[in-house]
Amino acid sequence: MADPYKVLAVSLRDQIAGYAQTALSGLATELGTLTTTGLKLDHFKHEIQDYFVAEFPVTLHLPEFHLLGTTASPIDAEGNPVGASSTSSRMRFDFEAAEVEGVRADLAAGLIPGDRVVVLNLNGGHDVIVMCKVVSKDG
Template sequence: MNKDPYGQLASALYSSVGKHARQAFGGTGAVLGTITGTGLKLDDFKHELQDYMVAETPGLFTVPRYMVTGTTVQAEQPNWDNKQIDTSFYFEKNEVEDVSLKLALQPGDRVLAVRVNGGNDVVVVSKVVSGHG
């Protein structure tokens, strides 16, 4: 039986390219994990990672105008007799520059992690919570 040499070459190239693509993309991508007391345990990897990174988001923090209502106590004033006074405090819109949002992670928190640098490094991108409440 004579096989087509071009078909054999195409088959070999297809197999080789597929193998290299799987190797290149293996160990990359997003995965769920759990923060432990000593590191990060990924759902698809049996060992705990102690050396991982956490994403940080720099930016501008904007607080809208808002009002807080509360009670104040007028102590140590002559003739006030520690009276309580209901009052409201108004705060104008404010912007704070150079703010950095950091994840506050605790053991047991579920997280979304991304493998980078060919799977050599892991970055925790966010905390993951149930959509049911």
Template sequence: MRSTMSKHTQQAVSGLGAVLGTMTASGVKLDDFKHEIQDYMIAELPGLLELPQRIYRGSVHSQGQGTFHGGATLSDYAFDESKVEDTVLHVQQGLKPGDRVLALRVNSGNDVVIVCKVVSAGG
């Protein structure tokens, strides 16, 4: 009985969970599945964007005058901490063929959702 239950449990959860994959020109190739998947979903991350206090250095040009370095005044621009509501991070726009991604299988393994790009911790 225990062996049978274990076998059924393994069958039920096989094909579920997180897996690494590689983006292709027309889809995603998961590491543990031999075929490219062209019908997949990509996460969008809605939320509140918090920007810390920061300083940017830039140039000031009179309208229609000069280039980036010709006759410009170099200045520092200070921005206060701010919050931007109703923002959405579109993960798909940052992905290109060859990128490694983290994918989740959902709906009993019938659908794949790309969650994010994955990079080495060393850079």
């Protein structure tokens, strides 16, 4: 006679696997290349002009750190010297740990034609979202 606990465990595992497969069945990822006029997926012959790009609202957590540099004064709003300019000796600037809320990682602003990207297909392929840029490990 079969162990009833084993039968229950196998049944639950199979049921959960089925739910996961159903939930992910419409989500396919694919590689593509940005063009000057749109997005060309590796396994779709037509260029897509109407696509989405992921945006990541985050809270930035900065650790305590320091930078080395100099100061110059005075400067205008663009950072250019005004009048008699002097530069300080090399200095260390210490920064305390901090959190910055409302930071937004704008992926779209950093993408250019020719970039290889990972694309998420939604709604049976009717909508696509560029999730990230991909590069070779050698950069």
